[in-house]
Structures are given as structure tokens and as C-alpha cells.
Amino acid sequence: MKHLLFCMFFLSVFGLYAQNASIYGTISDENNQPVPYATISLKGTSKGTMANDQGSYRLEQLEAGQYTLVFSAVGYIKATQQIDLKANESLEINFTLQTDLEALNEVVITSNRVRETLDEVPSSVSVLSSKQIESYQQTSTNIADVLLEIPGISLSTNLTSNTGQTLRGRKMLILIDGIPQSTPLRNGSRDINTIDPNTIERIEVIKGATAIYGNGADGGIVNYITKKTDAAKPFESTTMIGSTGALKTIEKTVGANISQTFSGNLDKLGYVVNGTFRQTGVFRDADGEVISPYYGIGETDQYSLFGKLNYQIADNHKVELMYNYFSSNQNSDYVAQVGEYGVTPSIGVLGEDLAVDQGNRYNHNAQLTYDFTNIFKNTDFKLNLYAQDFRTVYGYTTSFYDPNLGFDGGQSSIISTKMGARFNFNTTYQFGEVSGNVLYGLDVLNDVTAQELIDGRPWVPETDMTNIAPYAQLKTLYKNFVFKAGIRFENIGIHIPNYVTLTRYAAGATTPSSGGVAVDGGDLDYNATTFNAGLRYNKWSVFKPFVSFSQSFSIADLGRTLRSATESTVSQINSDAVIANNYEIGFNSRIGQTNFSGAYFISTSKFGATYTELPSGIFEIDRQPERVYGFEVAADTKLSQHFNLGGSFSYTEGKLDVENNDNFDTYMNSDRIPPVKGVLYLGYNLSNAFNARISYIYSGSRDHFEANENGDYSYGQGPISSFNLVNLSTSYQMSPSTTIGLGIENLLNEDYYNLLSQFAARNNDYIKANGARFNVSLTVKL
Numbered sequence: 001m002k003h004l005l006f007c008m009f010f011l012s013v014f015g016l017y018a019q020n021a022s023i024y025g026t027i028s029d030e031n032n033q034p035v036p037y038a039t040i041s042l043k044g045t046s047k048g049t050m051a052n053d054q055g056s057y058r059l060e061q062l063e064a065g066q067y068t069l070v071f072s073a074v075g076y077i078k079a080t081q082q083i084d085l086k087a088n089e090s091l092e093i094n095f096t097l098q099t100d101l102e103a104l105n106e107v108v109i110t111s112n113r114v115r116e117t118l119d120e121v122p123s124s125v126s127v128l129s130s131k132q133i134e135s136y137q138q139t140s141t142n143i144a145d146v147l148l149e150i151p152g153i154s155l156s157t158n159l160t161s162n163t164g165q166t167l168r169g170r171k172m173l174i175l176i177d178g179i180p181q182s183t184p185l186r187n188g189s190r191d192i193n194t195i196d197p198n199t200i201e202r203i204e205v206i207k208g209a210t211a212i213y214g215n216g217a218d219g220g221i222v223n224y225i226t227k228k229t230d231a232a233k234p235f236e237s238t239t240m241i242g243s244t245g246a247l248k249t250i251e252k253t254v255g256a257n258i259s260q261t262f263s264g265n266l267d268k269l270g271y272v273v274n275g276t277f278r279q280t281g282v283f284r285d286a287d288g289e290v291i292s293p294y295y296g297i298g299e300t301d302q303y304s305l306f307g308k309l310n311y312q313i314a315d316n317h318k319v320e321l322m323y324n325y326f327s328s329n330q331n332s333d334y335v336a337q338v339g340e341y342g343v344t345p346s347i348g349v350l351g352e353d354l355a356v357d358q359g360n361r362y363n364h365n366a367q368l369t370y371d372f373t374n375i376f377k378n379t380d381f382k383l384n385l386y387a388q389d390f391r392t393v394y395g396y397t398t399s400f401y402d403p404n405l406g407f408d409g410g411q412s413s414i415i416s417t418k419m420g421a422r423f424n425f426n427t428t429y430q431f432g433e434v435s436g437n438v439l440y441g442l443d444v445l446n447d448v449t450a451q452e453l454i455d456g457r458p459w460v461p462e463t464d465m466t467n468i469a470p471y472a473q474l475k476t477l478y479k480n481f482v483f484k485a486g487i488r489f490e491n492i493g494i495h496i497p498n499y500v501t502l503t504r505y506a507a508g509a510t511t512p513s514s515g516g517v518a519v520d521g522g523d524l525d526y527n528a529t530t531f532n533a534g535l536r537y538n539k540w541s542v543f544k545p546f547v548s549f550s551q552s553f554s555i556a557d558l559g560r561t562l563r564s565a566t567e568s569t570v571s572q573i574n575s576d577a578v579i580a581n582n583y584e585i586g587f588n589s590r591i592g593q594t595n596f597s598g599a600y601f602i603s604t605s606k607f608g609a610t611y612t613e614l615p616s617g618i619f620e621i622d623r624q625p626e627r628v629y630g631f632e633v634a635a636d637t638k639l640s641q642h643f644n645l646g647g648s649f650s651y652t653e654g655k656l657d658v659e660n661n662d663n664f665d666t667y668m669n670s671d672r673i674p675p676v677k678g679v680l681y682l683g684y685n686l687s688n689a690f691n692a693r694i695s696y697i698y699s700g701s702r703d704h705f706e707a708n709e710n711g712d713y714s715y716g717q718g719p720i721s722s723f724n725l726v727n728l729s730t731s732y733q734m735s736p737s738t739t740i741g742l743g744i745e746n747l748l749n750e751d752y753y754n755l756l757s758q759f760a761a762r763n764n765d766y767i768k769a770n771g772a773r774f775n776v777s778l779t780v781k782l
Contacts, residue, residue: 186559
């Protein structure tokens with residue numbers, strides 16, 4: 001027994017000695033900059049490791065022999081190197097990875113419910129990476145401004161409301177990790193600014209009508225994808241502090257923000273947690289005048305709390321839990337001094353606002369995701385269970401004057417609660433040279449939305465919608481062709497209780513001008529089938545064309561229709577759904593280090609969703625047929641090792657068939673159709689340490705409408721004048737862990753009015769845009 005134990009001990013020591021060789025080194029790029037978190041493995045073995053944030057790595061406990069080292073990293077070309085490792089040797093291997101020039105074509109999108117590259121999608125898609133989001137928010141921390149350079153999306157409003165910020169002239173559906181943020185049952189236009197940029201990993205924009213996520217995506221979808229649990233270490237920390245303010249007159253404009261992120265991976269558990277607080281100061285225009293606080297985002301306290309846990313139950317199934325809280329409330333020391341449209345702007349003057357704080361009071365989102373890979377033959381399963389609880393409060397207005405109840409005015413609030421489930425199956429197939437997948441499943445959504453006044457008066461009754469929608473999507477790959485086709489069956493039931501419309505009075509009147517109608521509730525049913533089909537050809541990198549057709553389904557702001565009802569029963573109300581048909585042809589191209597893309601689209605619908613202002617000031621929805629059309633082009637090129645140049649141009653126009661005779665000869669209002677938009681940018685990168693980006697944004701004019709006999713314009717028809725903006729963002733990496741940033745919004749201090757201020761043609765809304773503003777930041781990563 002002693003001899004046996006001695007032999008075992010000797011063999012184990014010998015084995016440890018024989019496996020005492022190691023490999024170490026640094027992974028860098030062609031600019032001699034470290035490539036963080038690159039993967040290094042030994043081909044044909046289970047041995048491997050990941051480089052640290054400085055590109056350094058080490059492989060230990062290796063046996064002597066000949067090996068093939070494999071080096072890979074996101075955005076770089078995978079490479080190998082043969083080595084001959086001697087016993088007890090410590091071998092240094094430093095390796096340079098080459099940037100993958102085709103990496104942009106391999107951008108992965110997930111908003112189609114399955115991971116796909118852009119070359120597999122026969123439609124127009126824009127993706128903002130985390131680096132782009134960081135650069136854009138260095139100029140403005142407002143998430144609506146982060147979207148402004150995306151072709152097809154209208155410019156932001158600088159308000160809590162995103163009225164007029166459309167996608168290809170139609171309403172877009174806003175999502176957070178696929179959870180609907182929009183409230184299509186009562187479209188309050190408060191869905192874009194519902195998340196903090198520091199919570200977002202990437203933004204995916206799918207353009208054109210789509211029904212993949214259900215009700216409300218006539219122009220497309222914008223999906224905010226939250227940060228991933230993919231940290232390389234058990235614990236990582238990112239701290240960011242910053243300050244903002246005006247350059248013209250800094251008094252009372254200084255704001256502050258702080259954001260803290262913790263993330264890590266512990267064996268099978270990954271986590272990421274973020275908390276952010278932002279406080280903005282007074283906003284001033286180019287002349288240094290205080291901007292009117294009416295629906296503004298100046299003097300706002302913004303809170304955000306985000307968390308995500310991911311647990312790998314086994315090799316083929318995992319579970320993930322996400323929660324996000326967002327709140328944005330304005331608490332201003334100023335009140336609006338109303339100007340005169342087209343003459344003098346509305347400004348802010350010191351005063352006491354007796355109303356409660358306006359803004360997105362709260363937005364809770366929670367989601368549980370379960371993934372089961374290969375649940376049965378060639379089929380993956382994903383289950384999403386989600387919930388959203390949202391409330392937004394609007395500003396005070398005297399239009400809610402009611403002498404009988406003793407109210408001089410009032411504030412309204414939209415409350416929406418959603419709960420849903422998605423059951424998704426993805427089955428892959430291959431028959432010879434033909435391969436692809438079939439995505440199919442069932443969506444279930446319950447949406448309860450109401451609008452009430454802060455004083456308790458109901459305005460829109462509690463509308464309870466249940467949507468059950470089975471769907472199927474086929475993708476086929478054959479040689480250089482990609483074909484996609486899908487179908488979705490919408491089965492929507494909406495219950496509306498008995499209600500009385502809000503009694504409205506003209507200012508100072510004692511007799512009601514409208515409202516007070518008792519409406520018998522009931523059930524509304526909407527059943528529709530929507531289709532999509534597309535074809536892409538990928539043989540030539542210099543020209544990859546695609547053609548597509550897609551449909552969307554939406555209920556055109558039912559709440560607005562209900563609150564202004566004049567009929568006595570719900571069944572008599574005209575609330576036909578809108579089915580939008582999107583026809584598109586486009587291409588992607590790469591010539592050397594230059595990328596091009598372009599698309600032309602036509603979007604039609606039998607029923608419209610355009611707001612018209614009546615003489616009483618009440619809005620109604622026009623249901624005439626609509627035709628929206630336009631094109632988008634974009635280009636980006638690497639001028640040299642340090643410089644890149646790019647730009648885009650977007651044109652959208654829309655007309656109505658007022659007489660319903662197939663003659664589309666009436667221009668649609670500018671709250672739907674924006675003027676042309678041009679973007680030009682120049683980027684500079686010095687060894688990944690110093691980055692600078694200057695962008696020029698041109699917004700054109702749009703003037704299709706005539707004033708009435710009093711010289712006044714209806715809402716949405718005010719003439720729009722062109723303006724030019726220049727923004728600057730810079731960052732400098734002082735050390736491996738510390739980065740400072742400086743951004744300037746409206747660098748040239750352009751004096752202009754936002755689009756909504758011009759097209760709304762109302763005194764309250766006639767508000768100038770921000771003058772030059774700065775944003776400085778310090779980021780420390782540990």
C-alpha cells in the first residue's frame with residue numbers, strides 16, 4: 001500500500017510538473033491600442049481565457065506540445081497562430097488583431113424577436129450602438145435628442161411631449177426590451193422620454209409599418225434595449241458625474257447628474273444595476289432669455305433605477321429578470337408669460353405655479369424572460385412575461401374651467417397599466433442549399449388606460465383592451481437570396497363602461513359649450529389579419545438591394561374619440577382601426593471603406609389618423625385616406641486612420657384624399673409630416689484616447705397652408721422656417737479607468753424655434769429653442 005501511495009504521489013507531482021508551461025501576452029489592434037476582453041483559446045482543447053480591460057492575458061497549467069492559438073474579439077477578424085510550447089516554458093505571445101471592415105454589415109438586431117444580421121432583413125433598419133449613445137448624450141442627455149440624427153425620425157421638441165416627432169410621417173411604437181411604452185388607446189405623446197440613456201445598451205429602429213409587436217406601429221418601432229449582464233469580471237463599477245448649463249447667460253441654468261452602475265458575473269449568475277439622478281437648471285434661448293416652462297424639461301428632477309439578473313440554469317436554458325423605473329417631474333420657479341404667435345415668443349418669468357408638478361410621474365417596467373434552447377428538435381423556445389405601470393401629468397390649463405363645480409381650470413393625467421405574455425418558438429431547417437427558420441407563437445396583452453383630471457373629474461373612461469394574436473414568420477436563405485414572409489392575426493376586444501363626457505365651458509361662460517353627454521358603454525371588437533413579405537439579394541457587397549411590403553394595425557387614439565363623443569352609445573362612435581400598408585425598395589452598399597444605404601417608401605391607409613382643430617378648440621380625428629411617401633439616403637466613410645465622415649438626408653411628404661375619390665391633393669399637417677432633414681458629421685479618433693465629433697443638422701422649411709381671414713392658422717398648419725444646428729461632443733481617456741467629456745449643444749448659438757413651436761400656430765407653444773449649452777462629464781470605471 002505504501003508503494004502504491006508513493007507511485008500515485010510521484011505521478012501526480014510529475015503530471016503537475018509536465019503541465020507547468022504557460023502562455024501570456026497582450027492583444028492589440030493595428031493602432032497598437034489594447035483590445036479589451038479578447039478571447040484566446042487553444043484549438044481542439046477546452047483551454048481558453050479572456051483578456052482583461054488592458055488586453056493582457058495568461059494561460060497556465062499547459063502541457064508541452066504544438067498548439068494553434070485562436071484570437072477573437074467583437075469587431076475584429078478572427079486569427080490563429082501556431083506555437084511550439086516546451087515543458088516548463090513561459091512563452092510570451094503578443095498578437096495584433098485587424099479591424100473587421102465588414103463589421104458594420106454584421107450588426108445584430110433582436111427587435112424581430114430573433115437574432116439576425118442586417119443582411120438578413122429586407123427592410124430599413126437603423127441601430128445606435130452604446131458608443132454612439134454615449135457620444136450623442138454628451139451633447140444632450142434628453143433621450144429624444146439622441147434619436148435626432150436617425151434618418152426618417154423627426155427632430156425633437158425640447159418638451160416633455162413628443163408631439164410631432166414621428167417616424168416616416170406616422171406614429172412610432174416605443175418599446176423597452178420589447179415592452180410597449182406607447183399608450184395607443186389614449187395617445188398622450190409622452191412615450192419617447194420614458195428611460196434614461198445610461199440604462200440603454202443599444203437602440204434599434206425598424207422603419208415602416210409593422211405588426212410584430214401589435215397595436216400602434218404605423219411608422220415603425222423604436223426599441224430601447226437595456227444593458228446586458230456581460231461583464232468580464234465578478235465585479236465592475238462605472239461612476240459618472242456631470243454638469244450642464246447655458247453658455248450665453250449661465251445664471252440659474254446649471255444642472256447636475258450622477259450615475260452609478262455595478263455589474264458582474266458570478267459563475268452562472270450575471271447582474272447589472274444602475275441608478276441615475278439628473279437635475280436640470282433653467283433653459284435659456286440664444287438671447288439668454290428664460291424659455292417658457294410650459295410642458296418644458298428645464299428645472300426637472302429625473303430619477304432612474306434599473307436592474308437585471310441573468311441565471312444560466314443549464315447549458316440549454318436560462319432565465320432573466322429585468323426591472324426599470326423612471327420618473328421625470330418639473331418643479332419650476334417660473335411661470336409662462338404667453339407671447340404672440342409669429343411675433344413674440346412665450347418666455348418664463350418668476351412666479352408661483354399653483355399646479356402640481358407636470359411630467360412623467362412614474363414608469364415601471366418589469367419583465368421575466370425564459371430561454372430554452374433546443375426544447376425539441378431544432379426548436380428554441382422563449383417566454384416573455386412583462387408588465388408596465390405608467391402615469392403622466394400635463395400642465396395646468398384654463399380650458400378645464402367649470403363655474404358650477406368651482407374650478408378655474410385643471411390638469412389632466414393619463415394612467416396606463418399593461419400586462420402581457422409572449423410565447424415564441426423558433427424552428428430552424430435546412431434542405432440542401434436551402435436553409436432558414438420559422439418563428440411562430442402567441443402574444444397576449446391586456447392594456448387598461450384612462451385619462452382623468454387631477455381634481456378627480458374623469459375625461460376618458462377606463463378603457464380595457466385584451467389582444468390575443470397568433471403569428472408566424474418564415475425566413476428562407478438560398479445562395480445569395482433572403483426571403484421573408486409573415487402573418488399575424490389580431491383579435492382585440494375593448495370594454496368601455498358607461499360614462500358622461502366632460503362638461504366644457506368657454507372662458508367666463510356659465511352655459512356649457514360641449515360635453516355632458518351620457519354615453520352607454522359596450523364592447524368593441526377589432527379583428528384583422530396583417531401580412532409582410534420581403535426579398536433581399538446579397539451577392540455583391542457594392543449593391544445589396546431589397547424590396548418589401550408590410551402592414552401595421554392601430555386603433556387611432558380611441559380615447560380622444562371617446563372623450564369628445566356626441567353619440568349616446570359606444571356602438572355609434574366611428575372608431576375604425578387603421579391598417580397601414582408600407583411599400584419599400586432600398587439597398588445597402590459598401591465600396592472600400594465607404595458605406596451607402598438608401599430607401600424609397602410609400603405608406604397608405606384607408607382610414608386616417610390626422611388631428612383637426614375645430615373652431616371651439618376641440619380636436620377631432622379625420623378619417624380620410626392617407627398617402628405618405630418619401631426617401632432616405634445615408635453614407636459613411638473612413639477618410640483616414642483618424643477621420644471619418646458621414647451624413648444622411650430624409651424627405652417625407654403626405655397627402656389626404658379628402659373627397660374619398662382616389663385624388664390625394666390635400667397636404668397633411670406638419671404635426672405628422674416634418675420638413676426635410678439633413679445631417680453631416682465629421683469624427684476624429686486619436687489612438688482611442690481622444691474622440692471628437694462635430695455634427696451639422698439642417699431642418700428645411702414647410703409652408704403648404706393658408707391663414708384664415710383673421711390671419712390665423714389652424715393647429716398643425718403654421719408655416720415652418722428652416723434652421724441650422726451644429727453640435728459638438730468630445731471625450732479624452734486620461735487613464736485606463738478615467739474619461740472626461742465635453743459636449744456643446746447648438747455650438748453656434750442659433751436663434752430659432754423648434755418645429756412644434758412653428759406648426760402648432762398657438763401662443764402658448766410659440767417657444768424658442770435652447771441656445772448654446774454645455775455638458776461636462778467625468779467617468780471612472782473600476
